[in-house]
Amino acid sequence: MADVYLADAPTGRPVAVKVLRAGAGAAGACRREYRLASAMDADCTAPALGYGSSAVGAYLVSAYLPGYRCATTLAGEPTPTRQLWRFGAALARTLAGVHARGVVHxxxxxxNLLVRGDDVRIIDFGIARYIGEQGGGGVVECSRGWAAPEQLWTTAATPAVDVFAWGCLLAQLANGVHPFASRSDQEWILRLQSAQPDLFGLPPGLDDLIRVALARDPQDRPTARELTEICRDRDDEHPPPAGQPRRGRAASWPPIRDVATLAATVRLTPASRLP
Structure with a gap:
């Protein structure tokens, strides 16, 4: 949907410039993303600095964060348990900050994550919505592998969407396999709507937390703030005495009669495709 460049501001300060691909509504989309991103606390994202249009297209300027790396570099070998809890807490804290501003990413x-030690920032508010905002135009914008079941329908945005993605990410970091890995868009849609996630080999304690974060019913998922507290309180050798998180139950989603038609209404970003 866009290209991102490292550039120098007139002051000499390095910045990141996101240039949207040419298309109708690009300027409006850029303005909306700036409004959403600039409402975030500075410690949750790369602060938005400005936006505008040029001969090459609409653009958004954000702060460049030296020392941070994209979370795609975390993929590969399973992550140590202690690091998983810390990363889970940091990401949940960031999501709680986003939700506190009335926004669902x-x-x-x-x-879309930048990481430095235990600090996790979230970027790219291109398809973010305000809590309760309905999807528009009959087209659902999401990324294959990181969308919640309810995102495939034009329902009102809720923070539970981001919690589901948190569960997918922690599961993949824990065992190296995405819980809804699939070979095609149609297979992913079917798995997401009707199959249980693959959660083998997860560390004790974290397995229950991830399972409830992936509950099909969004009302059964914990909040990002609850995830933060659980991950922070977790001690690898002495689990906290608090009760287990609520377990999810199967939700009743609209039946899928034509997978190809549903897939055609889901706008998937190429960079998000899974093996």
Missing amino acids: CDVKPS
């Missing part, structure tokens, strides 16, 4: 995935 709707696209939590490795390529």
